[in-house]
Amino acid sequence: MTKIIIADDHAVLRAGLVQIISKEADLKVVAEVQSGEELLSKINEIDFDLIVLDIGLPGRSGIDTIKEIRKFYPKVPILIFSGYDETRYGVRAIQAGANGYISKEDTKANLIEAIRRIKGGRRYITPQLAELLAMELDKNVEKAxxxxxxxxxxxxxxxxxxxxxxxxxxxxxxxxxxxxxxxxxxxxxxxxxxxxxxxxxxxxxxxxxx
CATH class of the missing domain: 1.10.10.10 (Winged helix-like DNA-binding domain superfamily/Winged helix DNA-binding domain)
Structure with a gap:
């Protein structure tokens, strides 16, 4: 059983995520939080296997939260589940230490696939994000x-x-x-x-x- 923490400041969206995840026999939501600070506190209180994290949290940003988590949990899988497409935060999230990035506009099936993939030690990266990451490594590409x-x-x-x-x-x-x-x-x-x-x-x- 994969134990999941959901971090998102929208209660309705969290409820929807819980409903989607709860339909899978091998997945279980063990905690819901609505800010980066609350998440950093919660991960020291309970047993968990994976984090589904919104990038646009109030106060401490999702990027900052990822970096802080990585100081103490370098290997825990983190999936960014964001309302922003990959072009805005995808590269920054992966560079900060996230294992995958999926849009809130994506399908339920892809969300579950992303969770299972990063739990299995792999990354979940769309072709568009893969191209952006490659461009980031190309020193000849002029940055915006x-x-x-x-x-x-x-x-x-x-x-x-x-x-x-x-x-x-x-x-x-x-x-x-x-x-x-x-x-x-x-x-x-x-x-x-x-x-x-x-x-x-x-x-x-x-x-x-x-």
Missing amino acids: PHERLSDREFEIMRHIAMGKPVSEIADLLSLSVNTVNTYRARILEKMGLNSNTQIALYALENKLLD
Whole structure:
């Protein structure tokens, strides 16, 4: 029996996942959480085999959560189950330590296949994501401006693009205001932009927001 933790901040979606997974005789949901912090606490409290994780969690991001899990559980299978397609977070998620990435728009059958595949020690990567990963390794391929950002810079860039003030971003990510301002300066420099408005326009044009 594969014991699964689901981490997603949408209660209706979690309920749907539980229903889908519970129909499989060899799979069982043993816990549901709605944030990265709650997940990091839960994995130290219960016995589990696999994590199904949404990338867009409140507070600590899914990418940050993966990295933190990997410090203590380097081999536990992690499947990203995301509303974002692979072009937005797929490469970052795999590089952070996820074993697979599947869209919430995908089929129930593919979800179950993905869970079983990563539990068996393999990866679940779509052809599109495989191509993106190959491009990431090709030093001759010019990266888009936002792809030059670190995971933390990318996360802060999205918050800025959504119009959040520096103080709110600092609270959300448990950073100082000065640190967020430093990240903002790096983001502008790396992306060749001059203002928060330009960041917002870029994010909208490149479909980087919800």
